[in-house]
Amino acid sequence: MCQDCGCSITEEHSHGHGHDHTTIHDNPQLNDAKTVDVITKILDKNNHEAAHNREHFNKHGVLSINLMSSPGSGKTTLLESLAKAKKLNFNVIEGDLETNNDADRLKAHGVEAYQIQTGSACHLDAFMVHKGLHHVNMENSDVCFVENVGNLVCPASYDVGTHLNVVLISVPEGADKIEKYPVMFRSADLVLITKTDLLPHFDFDVEFVKRSAKKLKPGVDILEISSKDETSIDNFVKWIEYKKAFQ
Amino acid sequence: MHEYSIVQSLLDLCEENAKNNDAQKITKVVVKIGKLSGVEPHLLEIAFETFKEGTICSQSVFEMIHQDVVVHCQSCSAESTLKKNEFLCPRCESTALNIIDGEEMYLMRLEMA
Ligand SMILES: Nc1nc2c(ncn2[C@@H]2O[C@H](COP(=O)(O)OP(=O)(O)OP(=O)(O)O)[C@@H](O)[C@H]2O)c(=O)[nH]1
Ligand SMILES: [Mg+2]
Ligand SMILES: [Zn+2]
Ligand SMILES: [Zn+2]
Ligand SMILES: [Zn+2]
Numbered sequence: 001m002c003q004d005c006g007c008s009i010t011e012e013h014s015h016g017h018g019h020d021h022t023t024i025h026d027n028p029q030l031n032d033a034k035t036v037d038v039i040t041k042i043l044d045k046n047n048h049e050a051a052h053n054r055e056h057f058n059k060h061g062v063l064s065i066n067l068m069s070s071p072g073s074g075k076t077t078l079l080e081s082l083a084k085a086k087k088l089n090f091n092v093i094e095g096d097l098e099t100n101n102d103a104d105r106l107k108a109h110g111v112e113a114y115q116i117q118t119g120s121a122c123h124l125d126a127f128m129v130h131k132g133l134h135h136v137n138m139e140n141s142d143v144c145f146v147e148n149v150g151n152l153v154c155p156a157s158y159d160v161g162t163h164l165n166v167v168l169i170s171v172p173e174g175a176d177k178i179e180k181y182p183v184m185f186r187s188a189d190l191v192l193i194t195k196t197d198l199l200p201h202f203d204f205d206v207e208f209v210k211r212s213a214k215k216l217k218p219g220v221d222i223l224e225i226s227s228k229d230e231t232s233i234d235n236f237v238k239w240i241e242y243k244k245a246f247q
Numbered sequence: 248m249h250e251y252s253i254v255q256s257l258l259d260l261c262e263e264n265a266k267n268n269d270a271q272k273i274t275k276v277v278v279k280i281g282k283l284s285g286v287e288p289h290l291l292e293i294a295f296e297t298f299k300e301g302t303i304c305s306q307s308v309f310e311m312i313h314q315d316v317v318v319h320c321q322s323c324s325a326e327s328t329l330k331k332n333e334f335l336c337p338r339c340e341s342t343a344l345n346i347i348d349g350e351e352m353y354l355m356r357l358e359m360a
Contacts, residue, residue, distance in 0.1 A: 034274075035358050038264055042257050042278065042352045123249050154249035157285035157352075182332045183285035186350070215333045218342035 046158060049126035053133060053161025060138035063244045064146065066160055068184060069168035070177070071150030074194040074227065076102045078168070079145060081233045083109035088237055090143040093132035095124040102147060112136055123154035126161050143240060152177065156184040164243060170194040171204045178212040185213060190221045190239060197226040253286060253352070254294040258302050260354050265303045270359035273304050277356040279312040281349040283332070288313060316349030 041047060057064045067075045082088055083106065091112040094103045103115035114135040116128050129146055136144065146162055148155040167188040169177050172195060178185045185191065191213045193206060206224065213220050223239060225232040261273050276295075280288050288311050295309045316329040322341035329337070334344055 034360060035356060036264065036268060037356050038260070038354050039356075040260060040354050042253055042260065042354055044260070045256060121249075121252060123252075125252070153285065154252075157249060157253070179332070183283050183350075186283060215335075218334055 043158065046126045049130055050159040050161035053126055053130050054163065056130075056133055056138070057144060057161070057163065061247075062138050062141060062144050063164070063240070063247050064144045064162040065164045065166055065240070066146045066148055066155075066162040067166050067168065068148045068152075068155045068187075069150060069170070069194075070152045070173060073150070073168040073170040073173065075147050075150070075168060076105055077227045078192070078194065078225070078233075078236070079106055079111070079147065080109055081227050081230075082237070083111045085230065085233050085237060087234070088143055088240065089141045090145060091136045091138075091141045092145045092147060093129060093136060094147050095128065095132075095149045097122070097149060112141070118149060122149055122151050123158050124148050124160050125158045129160040129162075142244065152181040152184045156181075156187050163247070164189045166190045166192055168192045168194045169209065171196060171198045171202050175205050175209045175212075178209060178216060182216055185216050185220075188213070188217065188220055189243075190223065192236065193222065193224045195226060196224045196232070197228045248290065250286060250290040250294040251298070253291065254298050257295070257354060258298060258304060261304050261307075261357065262302065264357055265359060268359055270303075273307050273357055273359050275308045275310065275356075275358035276304060276354070277310045277312065279314050279351075279353040279355050281314045281316070281351050283316055283350045284352045286352055312355065314349050317347040318344040319347050320344055 069075055079092055082090065092106050094113055094115045095118055096102060097118050100115045103113040106113040114132050116124065116132050118124065118128065124146065138144065146160055165187045167185055169191065193209060210222050213222055221239065223235055225236055257278065261276060265273055280286055280291065292309055292311065299305050299307060317326065318329060318336065319326050320336035320339060320341050321343035323336060323339040325336060325338040326347065327337045335342055336344060
């Protein structure tokens with residue numbers, strides 16, 4: 001049973017998946033000692049909540065995708081392009097420090113979107129996403145996007161309970177971003193090189209970016225997209241449909 | 248600067264463990280920070296020293312173990328430490344690796360009184 005929301009998701013995930021919850025009570029020898037081996041992931045609670053969120057998505061047969069990038073790489077624009085393409089049934093949980101701008105942009109396209117304002121937090125965590133997912137209707141959607149706070153550092157440390165991570169790198173940002181932010185790009189299931197219509201104006205070596213991504217994560221998928229090129233958006237839709245088929 | 252949020256989670260864990268063990272205070276906190284965990288150790292330490300005030304850890308020493316990335320190769324079974332952010336087995340260059348350590352952050356040990 002979900003404690004925060006009263007929803008009837010069972011907490012199957014809380015046992016037997018390799019957590020080490022050793023405390024003094026598990027180890028009678030240590031009962032009088034002052035030193036206790038704990039060995040718990042610092043973000044253990046977040047990870048439990050993330051597993052809970054995934055169960056929510058699974059229960060509704062929704063594929064959830066965490067969109068991450070630095071500010072302005074084109075996350076919301078990509079979602080707008082998807083809305084225009086009308087090939088996916090999706091809704092969106094938006095994370096920003098301030099404003100409802102991004103959710104409003106999507107609502108203007110008829111997409112159901114819920115905005116989380118994180119205040120000072122530079123990332124979304126699983127608890128914030130949990131609140132958000134109870135505000136969007138999962139019944140009539142196939143995919144739920146979580147647009148994370150624009151930031152190539154902090155969001156990488158937090159499992160928010162999505163199935164897939166998509167990380168964007170836009171042409172104007174420069175080709176060295178993958179090497180500079182290894183933790184973020186290690187987390188990617190798909191790297192999207194965005195704003196490729198701007199390639200003629202920038203010295204951005206696409207092949208170098210692809211090599212960097214593969215060095216860091218050998219099996220990672222990579223696509224090039226531009227909001228001005230419908231075919232490239234369709235390729236992204238196909239990638240999602242392919243992943244959905246294996247959900 | 249999510250180091251502040253991470254310290255908050257760490258302090259909650261310390262509080263919880265102290266309670267489970269009927270401890271009055273925690274004198275030492277040992278954490279293991281993976282090189283690719285996404286946390287800057289120096290910032291984490293500053294955050295800990297700042298936020299420990301008024302908590303069960305107010306007098307705690309903070310010790311960090313810096314953990315390199317350790318991989319197990321599915322092809323040649325070698326266990327190796329990666330020297331750079333290139334996910335290849337240093338022995339046979341296979342990319343079929345299991346990550347054993349270095350991408351996570353753990354609370355390892357507490358000393359209590
Ligand atoms: N030329 C071009 N511009 C783009 C493309 N995609 C996005 N942009 C522009 O890039 C700017 C930022 O786009 P957003 O979609 O708001 O970026 P974001 O990643 O959602 O930004 P935050 O949510 O603030 O992190 C806007 O001015 C977009 O019009 C593209 O494919 N080509
Ligand atoms: Mg946006
Ligand atoms: Zn719930
Ligand atoms: Zn941050
Ligand atoms: Zn090998």
